[in-house]
Amino acid sequence: MNIEMIEAAAGRIAGVVRRTPMLTSPFLDEIAGRRVLMKPECLQHTGSFKFRGGYSAVSALDDETRERGVLAFSSGNHAQGVAWASKLLGAPAVIVMPLDAPAIKLANTKAMGAEVITYDRIGGESREDLGTRLAKERGLTLIRPYDEPHVIAGQGTTGLEIAEQSADLGVTQADVLVCCGGGGLTGGIALALEAEAPDLRVRPVEPVGFDDVARSLISGQIENNNAPSGSICDAILTPAPGKKTFPILRRLCGPGIVVPDEDCLRAMAEAFNRLKVVAEPGGAIALAAALYHGDKIESDAVVVVISGGNVDPAQFRDAISRF
């Protein structure tokens, strides 16, 4: 993995992937006690940054491979990203999703023309095993959600935009807070910033109980989470950092920040009130770190990625009625 792969991905996705704006709010600066720049990838096609990686990966396939089709396993955002990229690029797509994925993610993935196969998150075959087996049986190319170079490169294009847009706003030294599941977005952004804005340092943010990356960065080796589910941040509940992403994280990313679920709901309400964007719980976790865990941050400014907005209305109503 290197910056050239990210630049190549940027070339493939140009004109298709949306360049999301960089948002600011004096009200949020005040809560955070420092300047906060926010990159709302919830405004990306399919409602999350995952479309970048999905399009990057499917567009990198040769024609014959692409026409045979692709398979992805995902809690929902990678599913939609790959499904929509496949639709645009004419590739049949099979998506393996957990039964308890948010209804909107299941429905959208189907509506984008993908064949959806559900599995039970607890017990039974792991999604990796199920996905790998199905891909082999059907002759499909597996597009892994994070441990796949073209996916990491696609997510890294977010970092190229962050470097440019932060500089436009006068910010060249900052902590960049990124929600972290398997590390595809975090690692991709870190690689892009290493090349384009070396004084922007990436800090992974995870939910309490799913701090595998924070612990792995401390121990220097891949650590696992104890449970497969149990946080509202469904988008970022991966068992452990990836084999391809972890070396990037270890080399480039600062200490992790761990945030309770409740703070994610509170940050969703602030994003609603102050930014007018819809964030899902895992998508708001980096904003929550900026707003409510500033004691873990030393830089004068932070850049926050709001990674997705695919939230069921009932949960969103809960967030904005309580905070």
Next chain:
Amino acid sequence: MNIEMIEAAAGRIAGVVRRTPMLTSPFLDEIAGRRVLMKPECLQHTGSFKFRGGYSAVSALDDETRERGVLAFSSGNHAQGVAWASKLLGAPAVIVMPLDAPAIKLANTKAMGAEVITYDRIGGESREDLGTRLAKERGLTLIRPYDEPHVIAGQGTTGLEIAEQSADLGVTQADVLVCCGGGGLTGGIALALEAEAPDLRVRPVEPVGFDDVARSLISGQIENNNAPSGSICDAILTPAPGKKTFPILRRLCGPGIVVPDEDCLRAMAEAFNRLKVVAEPGGAIALAAALYHGDKIESDAVVVVISGGNVDPAQFRDAISRF
């Protein structure tokens, strides 16, 4: 009023006003039965396009006038736009707002450092009279919400961006649906498009019972609304098109479209689900016209301005729980 004034405004606001993206959704295209491009000015500073006109007007004042201060009357979005522009430009600001304005608009305007004076929308002195009297008594410059050339020019910068961004997406012939109160945004966009994208035709959109512009365009003279309030679209309930805006609307804008309040709530829910942006009722009315009143539209594509997102949480919850 002419395109040179809009270009001059674009120069004054450059680097301060946010260039909002142009959003699309295959799901919304399907509902509308045609391609829909959406310009989310709810993502603008202060949560609505009004910051463009406010900054344009306050930045056009000479230093001495600006230092004496400005006064604005507004249901809330112009209030916030002028208040924040004044704060950035160092001008004291007095804002006259109706007692029944949404709580978030009142609170934000105060938080931006403005002095807020409330008045009763029903009975008593009109807001124009009150505003004019107070401005005179205190030596402040009145920044009218729409019948003011520098304000119209500022709102028109939205049109410059629409022309560019629509062309980037391959749309050069379309109806441009714009929510219409006094006509500042509608007129400004129409002037910008006349010069930059003459096959994009502006269609004003208004709530049922407040269709003064639609009726004025039919009769060819300024018509009034019967009631001062009574629609949830608080941002666009003005008594009549302005004396400066109406000649522009009459010369450049196609027939008006009139939309029931209920459809605005429904469009807010779609903007939440599909675009991940927060729209207020008046801000969603043009989207409602595109989605549910397509029989009034002939073009293959429409451009929709989502003009603001300053909505109280209870009303937003209502919209996303019902639709």
